Each structure stands twice: as C-alpha cells, then as structure tokens.
Amino acid sequence: MPAIVRTPHPRERRIVFKNIDREGWTTDIDCYLKDGGYEELKKALKMKPEEIVSEVKASGLRGRGGAGFPCGAKWGFIRPGETKPIYLICNADESEPGTFKDRYIIHQDPHQLLEGMIISCYAVNARLAYIYIRGEFPLGAKILERAIEEAKTHGFLGKNIGGTGFDLEIYVHRGAGAYICGEETGLIESLEGKRPYPRIKPPYFPAALGLYLSPTIVNNVETLCDVKHIVKMGGAEYAKIGRPNNTGTRLLCVSGDVQRPGYFELEVGGVTMGELIYDICGGLRPGRKLKAIIPGGSSAKVLRADERYKIKTKQPDGTTKDEEIGIEDILMDFDNLAAVGSMAGSGGVIVMDDSRDMVWALNNINEFYAHESCGQCTPCREGSLWMNKITTRLLDGGGFADDADTLKSVADNIAGRTICAFGEACAWPTQSFIAKFREDFLAYASKNGEKQV
Amino acid sequence: MEIPQELADHIDEVITHYPVSKRSAALPLLHLLQEHFGYLSDEAITWVAAKLELEPINILELVTFYPMFRQSPAGKHHIRVCRTLSCAMGGGYSLLDTFCKHANIEKPGGGHHAHLLKSSDGKYSIEFVECLASCGTAPVCMINDDFYEAVSEESVPELLKKYQ
C-alpha cells in the first residue's frame, strides 16, 4: 500500500490534532499524563461550572459536527436549577461523506476526548454520559473503553472526582451502521434502544426533553476536545484564533481529485479554498482543471469552479462592500461558505476535477441518502429514493428533458418539510447540482433515444 | 441456543451501563450475540427481547434497521468496501469487483448492491457499505474488524491471503 503523507502542513495550527501522527505517541494514559494530560481537568474542577460555561460562550466555539451551532448557547439551553438528571452524549458517529477527523482522535488520542468530555459534563452537571460511536469503529470502541478504565483508575471518572463531590460515569455505546444516528435526536432514540427516528422539535428539544426525556447535551468529538483547550487558554484567547464569529481552529478533511488529500487543522477562515487545494493539498492531478467542490460534507451544496460569487465583505470601518470572487478566494469559515450559498458543515471538502461526471457524482450521493433515510417521514422516505431512481435512470440512458426540473421539484418538496435536517441534507445536493450543472443533466437526457416528453 | 457463562456474565454487566432503561442495552446485546454466533437467529432475537423485558417485535425492528446486523451467517471473513463519493472516485466500485473476483464471490445481475454476497465455499462475504470516514485515503475497506486504507487492486490477493 502506498505510504500516506501524515506530517502536518506548515500552515496548520495543531491544537486538537497535536498528538495525531506524533512520533512515539501512544493511546495509554501514562503517555497522556506525561505530556501534561488531565491538567485542564484539574483546572476545570477548581472552577465553578458556570465559569466554564462562560468561557465556552466567550470562546465563540461553534459545533464541529456539521451544524456549526454555538456550543456555549447550546449548553445555556439547560434550565438553571434543573432537577431532572442531565446527560451528555459525545456524538462519535462520524458518517458524513467526506469527513474523517473524529476517527483519528478516537483511535490515537482518546484521553483528549475523555478529558474534554469530563470537563463538559462537569460544566453542565451531567452525571451520566455516553460516547455513541459508529459500529464500523470496533477498534475505536475498544480503545475508548480501555481509556475509560484507565481514567477511572486514576480517579478522573467515577465517584467524587478530584474530591469535588462530582460523580460521573461514561460508557461507550456502539452504533450499527446508520448515518441517521448522527442526528442528535436520532442518536438519542438509538441510545434508548429504539429505531433511530429523529424526534419532532417542538417539543423534543434535547436540552429539555432529550435522553429518557431528560435534558441532554449532544456534542461532536472535536467540539468536546476544543472545550479542553478553551479551559486551558481561556475563552477570550481562543476567540482570538480564527475570525470573529468563526473562532478557533477546525479540522478540514480534503478528499477527491487532489495530489495530497488528508486532514488539516487550520484556523477557521485562515485559508482560502485556493490555498487549501493548491498550496496545502498540492493542487489537482496533472493536466486537470477544477470543476466542482463540495465544501462541507456531501450534504453541503456544491460549488461550481468557474462561477463568480457575489458576497458582501465587512470592511475595517464597519461598512460592507459588494465583491465578486472566484472559488479560490472563498475563505474557509462558516460565514463565508454560507455567503456563497453552501456551508462549512462537517469540514469534509470533496474536490472534483473536469474528469468527473456530475450526474454520476450526484447519483452516488443520492444512493447514499436513499440507503440512509430512516423512513419516518413522507417527503424524505419517498423522495430520497425517487431522486436516486431518476439519476440512475439518467445514467442508464433513459433520461428525459424534464428530469432536471422534476429532480429540482422533488428536492424542493423535501427540504424544509421534514422532521429533521436529513431532508435538507438529501435535497441540497440535488438542488445545487441541478442549479449549477443543469447542462450536464440535459446532456444525459438527450442521449435517450426515446421520444422525449 | 447456548450462551456460555462468560458471555452471559458479560451481557449482565453491559446491562448495568444503562441504569435508567434496560431497553438501551438492545444494541450492545445484539452486537455481543452476533459476534459470538456470527449472526442473529430468531432465537437470539426473542432471547434479547425476553432478557430486556420487551416484545420480540421491538428487537426485530432494530435488527432489520441496522445494516451491520444480519439474520443469516456471513462468510468466515467479511469484507466491507466503501461505495460513497470519494471512495467511488478513488476506485471503490472496481475494488469491489476485484475483491469479488479474488474471493470467488458471484454478483448476481452484475450490479453493485448493498446486500451481503457470499462465496459458495462460505469463506468470504462482501458488502458494499456507505462512507467509512477515511475519504482522504480512498478507496478503503474493512475485513472483519481490520481497516485498510488506500487499497490498490494489486494488493487484494495479498490482503485476502491474510484471511484464510
């Protein structure tokens, strides 16, 4: 097998990934402790839980799982003086196509995750926590279980942690191959031992009616690790990294048609798309031109390479200026990717060059969503498979000229009409591929020998 | 269906991880039984239901929902090849075909479906699964619990030799 380049790129700022691929680094607690591990937990336990929540709010940390929702605000949804038990769940169900970051934290630096998780539990007063890990990471589950045992032996878990009177149990819970378990309420249903059908909101907001209908916080692996670092450097310092409203570092995962695909921890908004693709990832394959990029996991709307994007940029004097930029100029942060009509999502960047067939690519994505739809609500259950059947038929030469319009219309009837964001996730690819590459779909239709409608 | 004492004890211990509701232990119990028996028989399903004081339908609903659970045995060695975009772009589809060829697994209809296919001698089975979260090293696969990155087609015969 070819050797995979794993040395950090000079432009990276490795905070969460400090220990990934680190020479001599092992997953046992002794290695972690020797490196100064669990000092932040000790520091946190001397703080009041509300202080930790304040630091996280001040840090501007936005969830790293895909939704980008401010972590401090999410924690703040728990009612003060809540009497029901509070649970915290680590969402380790990493399944968004294009994303591969949590895998490494789990397999190589489990104690960082545990430390961040214990600090977070202490901050929100959760006494029972679960790590919901995807079933396809069996080794990762074992690594985490061992780490938990070690942490317990060292008094970082269990009863009366650090003499503070704070008790905490963490258990690993394995999934079994369902992307929908990455949706926080689908995850909760799965953890309760039921079919993972996401819940309707209102009323089942996890902070009010979560696991066992008790207040629950669900956070991504990377987000929980960030909490440790925020406690270490303080929220205000963390907020200085990255850009306003887009603070800190985040893992970007680049795959597809680049010379050096891989994971890169970068300041949010610290690189442009062009710098990411051409400087950090070594550019495209020889003789190829860029055609399209999906910037935030397969659910994110596709960006067309030769398009000009109109955005409003904030000037130093506070005014906004209208600008037209190319795909290479897009800053890799939450706000800018949203401004150009896509999203930062899970940080999974999929690069497609001009050898790629967009109808084929959409069909591949549609099949993913058709397989993964839980089937609970009408639009997604019926529409995801319908869209898949249309793109398959297009590829097989049975397309019609109106298929592009039908695809768009079906997608429009799903997005915004479903119980959970899977509706948007399965609709946005179709909506954006048709919007940006309509001619490719029409070209397929004209290959159909039959008389067209 | 005989459950060895060690497994029974392990099952009881796992149930204690869910002090609020026993039903939560459904998935871990199903994993344990499938790991031991190779698949989940109807007896296993009714056993888990009874153990957790549920109805058999409550467990059947789960077993048929999650693709990792199977109701009939897989091959002695089970291969999972990723089919999602980055791996497909990296050659995942032809990797599946290569595995099938070297593992003597026939693909009815010649298509690429998610169903589990077995070699006639039962040594290997293969599934075309969704994103395994390692897109940067496409194409990827798992054989049993082992994970392989950047799998070239040439390396397939060597790889299979490790699983006899």
Added chain:
Amino acid sequence: MSEPIPLLNVQIDGVWHQFPKGTRVIEACAQAGKFVPRYCYHPKLSSPGNCRMCLIEMGMPRMGPDRKPELGPDGKPVINWIPRPQISCAQDIAEGMGVKTDSPMVKECRHGVMEFLLINHPLDCPICDQAGECELQEFSVQYGTGGSRFREEKVKKPKHVELGPRVTLDDERCILCSRCIRFMKEVAKDDVLGFASRGSHSYLTAHPGRLLDSNYSLNTVDICPVGALTSSDFRFKMRVWFLKETKSICTSCATGCNTLIGSRQNVVYRQTPRENDHVNSAWMCDYGRLNFHFVNSTDRLTDPQIRHLSTLETASWAAAIARVGEDLKRFQPTEIAVIASGRMTNEELWLAKKLVDSVKTPNYDIVPRSGPADDILLNANRNPNTIGSQLLGLCSDEPGAKLQQIIDGVSRGHIKAVVALQEDLTAAGFPAKDLERLEALIVMDVLPNETTKRATTVLPSASFAEKRGSMINVKGRLQRLNRAVQSPGHAREDWETLRDVVQQLTGANGVYLIEDVFKQIAENVPQLQALSLSKIGDLGVQLEGVVPAAPVTASA
C-alpha cells in the same frame, strides 16, 4: 370544581378566535371551520408528526423592545410568520399564535406530500376495500396535483399478510403513518406491531412468533387511513358507499359501545365503533364488533309456530297470540314462570313486567351471563341491560337469584307454563327433558335452539339491529338502539309482541308507539323521569340515582 381553563387568542386565516388553552393547533383549525388534512394524527393517540400532511404556516406575535407584542392597526398582535412550514398536530396553541391553512405555501406542501404518498402506492382502488372511505383518495382530490410525474419502478412489498385471525395487511398500500402501532401499544396494551427494514423499504409487520390477535385488533382497521389493514371478515364483501350507516349500540356486554351498523338491502355487512367519550372513546372490541352475523343467518325464525302434537307448524300472529293467551289463562299464578333477558330493551322489559303482573306470577328473573373481562372495554357482565332489568322490576339486586328455584319448580312439575324471552333455557340451567314435560312453553327468540324446538308456541323476534329501543349500560348510561335492517319474514319487535300478549290477557288498551312505551316508563321509574326516547340523543344520557350493577365475576 377546578379553575376554568383560560382562553387564548389565535389568528386563523386572518380571523381572530379564542380557544381553551391546551387545544391542539390542528383541532383549533377544525373548530374554526378550517379542516387541516392529516394521516398520522389521531386525537386519541400520541402524535409522531411523520406524515407531514398537516403542514401549515405558523407565526408568533412580534415582540417589541418592551418584550410585549407589537400591536397592529386592528389592535391585535402583529404576527411574525415562520419561514418554514410547521406541522399542526403536535403543538398546542399559544397566545397570539397565527396560522394560515390555505396559503400558497401550504397548498404546495400538500401537493408535495400527496405526490410522495402516491408514487409507490399501488393502483389498487378498483379492488381495495378502503375505496369510498380512503383518506388517500379524499385528500388526493382536495389537495393533490392530479397528475403523476413518477416514471420509475414502484417499491414492492408483501401484499396479502395474515397479520392475525381477523386482520389482513397489504404492505404496499401502507403509508407508514404508525397509527396501528401506536394504537396497539397505547390503547390495546399489546405492543405487537412495528416497522421493519429502513427508508423507502420500511414495512409494517408483527414478529413471526406473534399474531395480531388482540380482542381490539380490528380497531387498527378503522384507524388505518388507507386500505393497508383490512378486516378479513369484511374484505371484498361490499363497497362502503352502498352501506347505510345506522347509529346504534353494541349489545354483547354491559359496556354498550356506541356503534354504526353498516347495512345494505337488509343485510348487515359490518359494525364499526362510533365515538362516545363517555363510553368507548373511539373503539370497540372485536368480539362485540363481529357478533352480528347471526342477524343475517338463513336459519332465522321468520314465522310464529304453534305445536300440534309433535310438530311445530307455521301459524299466523293472530293465532299464535290467541294460543298464548289461552295457555296462560289456564294456569294459576304460581304455576307460571317468566324468564326475561338482560339483553332486552327497556321497552321490552316494561311490557314483560306487564305480562308478569297480568298473570300475577311470583316466578320471574333474568338470566345472568358473564365472561372474562379485560381492562379496556369488554365487561365481565355480558348482558347489555342489567340495570334496565332491575329498574323495570324483572330482577332483583342479584340477577338470577330466583332462577334455581324456578328450575326446581319446573323439574318438580309445580311450574307448568314458562315464558322464555330471548333466552335459551337449556343454556340457563333447565334440563331439556324438563322442558318437554311443560304444558306450555312460550318462546320468543331470533334463532332456533334447544328451547324453541321444545316450545308449544314460538314467536319470532327482531334482533338488536332490527329494532328501536333503549338500554342502560353498566355505568348507568341510558343509550338507544336504532333499526338498521328489517326483520326477516314475519318476525316482529318483541315489545309489540308482548303488548299484544298483554292485551290478549287483560283486554286493556294497548300502546302503539314505542315513544309512548318510553313515556310510560318515564312516568313510573323516577330515574328516567322527564326523559323521552328522542331526548336520549345519539350519545345517551347519564342517569342519576342508579346503582351500578354488581360486579360480575367471570363464570368458569
């Protein structure tokens, strides 16, 4: 007395209304005359919000800087409309909420959902029992697009699944609303149904080791919005648009579930529950529901019969009544017994008591009948009108207390004439050969049995589906039956037969309208004072001062 429920202001399609706090949005819309289509929502079950058919536009008052709602020129709050449509089935109204039920966005949502529901739905309408009462059909016409853009292969699923002894399932028609699953879990307390597989391939099923054999299984057929769950009994029997639906009550136990009898041209095809929150909510048990086939039986007694030596011969009503009068006049009061039934209506019981009084016999009672009860609807007392029997004097606080002594009297020959009203005496403890020795055995019933075979006079009755009348259920609720079909042949309503017999015996004036019978009852029974047959209404009237019938334990 608890505090009154506050009223909240809600704007529906531009008009402000008030509804009690706790009203579901979808119900508020219905009350305002704006029906919102729905599949998975059912007022008696939990709301999963999965069909998405009830999507509407919703908004909340725009708050000013003083955190009070901004008021518009009409003095009412200005509504901030939420850009995404919201389901209306799972949320209660809130003060100042706004709802749009027929905006362009809402119409689009409905088009979308209807189209999605139909793409994999089989074109079974021509053979599907649900046709005519199918919400897919109805909402398709009202809210659908009228065309199909679907060119692909439909998803195939099992089409003829015997889910249980009384329910047949067609998985392709199922729209996965989960009403049946929720009903079985929440109401029938038998969590036997569930969804298997995933996504578009999901299908309804039971575990292979279990059947949907609960005594409430057929309610799932009622609530299934489409023809997925069908009654095996009713399957392919009749198109529902031909059915006349008569409001009545079930007479198979003391609960008295409210029903609709579906009939056409004097044949009863099915019974379905009718909603009454005081009695049966929206349900009935399978046993009571299916207990109507005897009404259509070709064995029904259709003509009066009089015994000549060893055979029963058909006679006219006049002859039969005359014979009854002759027979009863021959005997002393103590030589006569009248066995009435807890299945008789109040009107029948009233006239049966008149018969008892006119022959002055002390020997009368009803036959108690019991069976296993469940904690849901089925009562252990299988007589629908025990309280009526007590109030109208046909039995004491202990129904059947005098039965054994009457049986002994017949056995010893002291009682020589028995009038059996709607009861098979051999099933009530009377040995058949004792009945054969009676000098007069006058029987009123619907079907031939061991008692009618030994009768000296047989008077054919109307079944519960063929008469009007009233009954009092186990909780003291007065409810009425209505006539759905005509009695076969010359069978008559028992109250008229009894009136004729009494007239024959006493020569007194008869009463010729059933309303007048009830009037007589009301004048004489204080608990029914000031009531009339029409005042009972479709949902019945709770009586005061009625002692609930003593709990009956199930007989061995």
